[in-house]
Amino acid sequence: xxxxxxxxxxxxxxxxxxxxxxxxxxxxxxxxxxxxxxxxxxxxxxxxxxxxxxxxxxxxxxxxxxxxxxxxxxxxxxxxxxxxxxxxxxxxxxxxxxxxxxxxxxxxxxxxxxxxxxxxxxxxxxxxxxxxxxxxxxxxxxxxxxxxxxxxxxxxxxxxxxxxxxxxxxxxxxxxxxxxxxxxxxxxxxxxxxxxxxxxxxxxxxxxxxxxxxxxxxxxxxxxxxxxxxxxxxxxxxxxxxxxxxxxxxxx
Amino acid sequence: xxxxxxxxxxxxxxxxxxxxxxxxxxxxxxxxxxxxxxxxxxxxxxxxxxxxxxxxxxxxxxxxxxxxxxxxxxxxxxxxxxxxxxxxxxxxxxxxxxxxxxxxxxxxxxxxxxxxxxxxxxxxxxxxxxxxxxxxxxxxxxxxxxxxxxxxxxxxxxxxxxxxxxxxxxxxxxxxxxxxxxxxxxxxxxxxxxxxxxxxxxxxxxxxxxxxxxxxxxxxxxxxxxxxxxxxxxxxxxxxxxxxxxxxxxxxxxxxxxxxxxxxxxxxxxxxxxxxxxxxxxxxxxxxxxxxxxxxxxxxxxxxxxxxxxxxxxxxxxxxxxxxxxxxxxxxxxxxxx
Numbered sequence: 276x277x278x279x280x281x282x283x284x285x286x287x288x289x290x291x292x293x294x295x296x297x298x299x300x301x302x303x304x305x306x307x308x309x310x311x312x313x314x315x316x317x318x319x320x321x322x323x324x325x326x327x328x329x330x331x332x333x334x335x336x337x338x339x340x341x342x343x344x345x346x347x348x349x350x351x352x353x354x355x356x357x358x359x360x361x362x363x364x365x366x367x368x369x370x371x372x373x374x375x376x377x378x379x380x381x382x383x384x385x386x387x388x389x390x391x392x393x394x395x396x397x398x399x400x401x402x403x404x405x406x407x408x409x410x411x412x413x414x415x416x417x418x419x420x421x422x423x424x425x426x427x428x429x430x431x432x433x434x435x436x437x438x439x440x441x442x443x444x445x446x447x448x449x450x451x452x453x454x455x456x457x458x459x460x461x462x463x464x465x466x467x468x469x470x471x472x473x474x475x476x477x478x479x480x481x482x483x484x485x486x487x488x489x490x491x492x493x494x495x496x497x498x499x500x501x502x503x504x505x506x507x508x509x510x511x512x513x514x515x516x517x518x519x520x521x522x523x524x525x526x527x
Numbered sequence: 528x529x530x531x532x533x534x535x536x537x538x539x540x541x542x543x544x545x546x547x548x549x550x551x552x553x554x555x556x557x558x559x560x561x562x563x564x565x566x567x568x569x570x571x572x573x574x575x576x577x578x579x580x581x582x583x584x585x586x587x588x589x590x591x592x593x594x595x596x597x598x599x600x601x602x603x604x605x606x607x608x609x610x611x612x613x614x615x616x617x618x619x620x621x622x623x624x625x626x627x628x629x630x631x632x633x634x635x636x637x638x639x640x641x642x643x644x645x646x647x648x649x650x651x652x653x654x655x656x657x658x659x660x661x662x663x664x665x666x667x668x669x670x671x672x673x674x675x676x677x678x679x680x681x682x683x684x685x686x687x688x689x690x691x692x693x694x695x696x697x698x699x700x701x702x703x704x705x706x707x708x709x710x711x712x713x714x715x716x717x718x719x720x721x722x723x724x725x726x727x728x729x730x731x732x733x734x735x736x737x738x739x740x741x742x743x744x745x746x747x748x749x750x751x752x753x754x755x756x757x758x759x760x761x762x763x764x765x766x767x768x769x770x771x772x773x774x775x776x777x778x779x780x781x782x783x784x785x786x787x788x789x790x791x792x793x794x795x796x797x798x799x800x801x802x803x804x805x806x807x808x809x810x811x812x813x814x815x816x817x818x819x820x821x822x823x824x825x826x827x828x829x830x831x832x833x834x835x836x837x838x839x840x841x842x843x844x845x846x847x848x849x850x851x852x853x854x855x856x857x858x859x860x861x862x863x864x865x
Binding site for chain 1: 685694698749787
């Protein structure tokens, strides 16, 4: 790789419709004379886009909003957590909700059918700046289905449905699944706001998945309320704080 | 209510062959009989007896007149409204007089009401019922125009239009022939969507529209979209409300197939019996894969149009069972406009 190549933006196309992907390829080819670029790969949904972005160096992702399995907005939120996050250009045919959310949060998007000139302008802009995690979180209309854990530059997805509990430690939040623990760089309060329905707060620093609660037992020694929650599938007990003692009653 | 394009009394007289109309006539007339019985009863214990006698005098008249009105509706609808009303009133008076004579012979112990009183009652009840249907028709005809506008707005999702144009654009350089065909399909589809959709369409035409729509969707979705048709035994010339099938198929694609990476199968089954059409659509269903508010809105729209056309004689049901979502439509089989 020469020095010149290294500066050419590397672009990933993500769209679930084959014709839409080939149209973008054509348009990117049209942009090439004015804006040298490399097309890294094509993804058919948000998940594939994350896999590719974790594997290869990607500078800009052209991301369709409505895709199966993982939509564009969730994929963008995971991508934004990468050490060197790619620029993101959303594309959408017509999605009244997403368009409004993008406008409100000042996130750029392109309307399909896309014009070459608009694409070119967006590419130039995307190299300079990309939407912040906060703006993306505000634009999302549903909770994520995964949390992303970044390990050595790679994105590892933990399905929210597999999470047993979330526990805050100084700078990180520990995500516990049956198999293992992960660390994510998020705030417990934000996570509670996003996933509040599926989780219940048992302690100032701990959210437990409702589905993971086996029951409660008396545990006077370690818990200020005298109760501990029994986590399904593990031998772990988590203390219930005095303030959250009411959840014991509500659970029954 | 499918008679909206007719002239003469057809606009304001109800279709007496319609089950819903018949039920309404029976209920209203019997409420009057009950009211008359209440007025005649000095004590509560007499009420049942008075109502029974009143019903025995009224019921045969109502049923025979509904049968005759249904049979003679073409003649009736060809008259001007005042003439048609006069004809109906005359028929009721004649029937009431005829049955009154028979009733007197069969139950000589029941003192008959004077014929003038009977005639007053008949004219009054007939007038009220016709006025009710007239008002109802007036209240609903703007709804039909409204339904047409709704049909335009809710029928095709903008999402579909822009994605299809995008798909055609992608073909222009590589496969110009396919792009041409796709644009032709799109033009045909929009011709139908822009047309006056208040009338009834032959079922075969509805199937064609759905096929054209699916041809465009196949362009976008490729192998993810699989369609099975079971229409060998359908009554192709039966008349159904225009744009009945396409929105249902569009729903199945948008909510059933598109949210799945691997896609899925849509089945469309149309069968007919002597007097009914049964349409059944299934598509894959995955809870939480999609939001279904749009789906409910589209179904409510179709349900409303069915009601405008067929009243109580048509139904639309939907249910999710396991991994399948099913919509079932039942409508009366008609082959000539009523």
